[in-house]
Amino acid sequence: MIAIIFPSHKYAPICYRMYNSSIMIHKHELPECPAATAIQLIGSKWKLLIIRCLLQRPHRFSELKRALEGISHKVLAESLRSMEADGLITRKVYESAPPLAVEYSLSELGMTLKPLLSAMEDWGKFYKGLLASQM
Numbered sequence: 001m002i003a004i005i006f007p008s009h010k011y012a013p014i015c016y017r018m019y020n021s022s023i024m025i026h027k028h029e030l031p032e033c034p035a036a037t038a039i040q041l042i043g044s045k046w047k048l049l050i051i052r053c054l055l056q057r058p059h060r061f062s063e064l065k066r067a068l069e070g071i072s073h074k075v076l077a078e079s080l081r082s083m084e085a086d087g088l089i090t091r092k093v094y095e096s097a098p099p100l101a102v103e104y105s106l107s108e109l110g111m112t113l114k115p116l117l118s119a120m121e122d123w124g125k126f127y128k129g130l131l132a133s134q135m
Contacts, residue, residue, distance in 0.1 A: 041086050042113065046071055046079050048120075051106065051113055054089060058105035080104060088113070 030037050042048060046068065053059055053067050065076055083089045088110040094101040106113075 038116075041088065042083075044079065046075055047083060048117070050076075050079055050083065051088070051110065052117060054104060054106045054110070055114055055117065058092075058103045060101065060103055064104065083110075 031040060042051060049068050049071075050064060053064055059067070061076070061080070064080075065071065065073065068076065080089065080091070084091050084104075087107055089104050090107045092103045092105070094103065
């Protein structure tokens with residue numbers, strides 16, 4: 001396995017921490033195009049909406065399920081597992097009494113997606129404004 005580390009990049013400390021915490025990315029699994037890499041990591045409809053929820057605050061699984069109308073239990077579980085493996089979210093288990101409480105939040109790396117989602121939100125508003133002005 002090869003860890004991706006960008007020594008001169010502004011996210012180098014985050015990537016290094018990912019390497020040290022044994023979250024490793026197979027280089028051969030990533031597309032050459034940087035935009036395609038981002039789409040591979042967060043490009044599904046549900047992953048973007050999960051990130052949007054977690055930008056507000058940490059959520060438990062059931063809270064995410066309620067907030068994301070239409071998502072199946074299986075798709076939510078798979079998306080969360082995938083995002084955790086990619087280092088975008090963290091999973092905290094509270095070992096109180098059964099059933100165990102699990103809370104999901106964005107990792108430091110995941111928080112770097114905030115400007116991207118803000119830009120998408122701005123563009124969505126712009127597009128809706130164009131449609132409204134044509135009516």
